[in-house]
Amino acid sequence: MKPPAPPAWYALGTAMRADLRRVPFIVGDLVVGAVAAGELDALRAFDELQVHDDGVVLAVAPDERDAALARLNGALRDAGRLRGWRDEPFPLYDPATLTVLAHFERAAARYWGTLTLGAHATGWVAGPDGRPAALWIAQRSFTKSTDPGLHDNLIGGGVPIGQTPEETLVREAWEEAGLDPELMAPRRPGRVLRTARDIPEGLQHELIHGWDLELPAGVVPRNQDGEVHAFRLLDVEAALALAATAAMTVDAALVTLDFAVRHALVDDDATLALLAPLVVGRSG
Incomplete structure (x- = not known):
């Protein structure tokens, strides 16, 4: 029997959307x-x-x-x-x-x-074979000014004045997920992705710096700043199915997809070809 076609990723269709002159x-x-x-x-x-x-x-x-x-x-x-x-x-x-x-x-x-920088981490838990078996998915607070209630990476935030993307990641790790620097130590750099898309507020032009963060099976993230409604640990298949839809923010979905590609969880040629133009470098 022919395997089912991989899902079309909503984020890939909107990452460079230009609706306005x-x-x-x-x-x-x-x-x-x-x-x-x-x-x-x-x-x-x-x-x-x-x-x-x-x-x-x-x-x-x-x-x-x-x-x-x-x-x-x-x-x-x-x-x-x-x-x-x-x-x-x-x-x-x-x-x-x-x-x-x-x-x-x-x-x-x-x-x-104008350009902004983002810092995100895909939080994952290994299975018995050491490969990603589950991903931690955040749901944004319903009172957030941008993308309220949408799903997000374990950690994600904009890079402010005076910080590097990695410094922002470590700070946001505690504020958003209650993860201290020791738990952040295993992080590994992913890739930098570009999005430039028309949205109701204007143009989101962002360089999204992604990291991979393996967490021990017993660690449960706990939000500290009120900006996360809930966290869920989803098996990889369910997490990727969610990330492929409009229920996840575009930047978080792109980071999740890039994680999946680099870990050989997604390998269909059509998806790889659509992601490739958005990759502009390596994080860190």
Whole structure:
């Protein structure tokens, strides 16, 4: 009997989804983001910007960028154009070099289409043969400002100002799952994946740094910061079936799929071909 076809992964179909016409967002002669063309008329009201049909320029001196962006983003929030306000400063990167050009509100990254970094870990438990037998899957709190209630990796978070992806991973391990540095020691670097997709808040352009974390069978993650509704330990087949659907966040699903590919849990040519263009490097 012919084996069933592998599931189509929702995340692969949406990771680079482009629904809107966008124009470059430019800071200091560098293209750092992509703004929806439908926002141009609203942006023409701001003196800090030079707005053209083919691009938006932040027209302030380097030492004025933080203050200018704070004014812009506050006004856009008050006008209902910038959603999901976090009140959390994030780096504004040159996407080519990861040089930090300014600091601004985390939620604004999606409005302006600028690059963010993520740090994720796939938590797994070995079977008798030493291979992955089960994965720990988190369900996000229903009060989260982004993707409430969706499923996620064991650990996952955005990289803030002043931290590397790996430092963020270790911090988030405790906050999200109650895992101390000793339990994080066996982590192994996975790969860096890129997503650039239109979403209701704007453009999610992210480099997702993934790690593999083997946990002893008796360890149960316990959330510390209220951002996780629940954890479940699912056998590999069930975990991958869940990750292939829209019930898991796109970034977490991509990290899960990459884990599965590297551990030879998924090996069909069509899936590998769709994942390959999203792989841009190695974590760590």
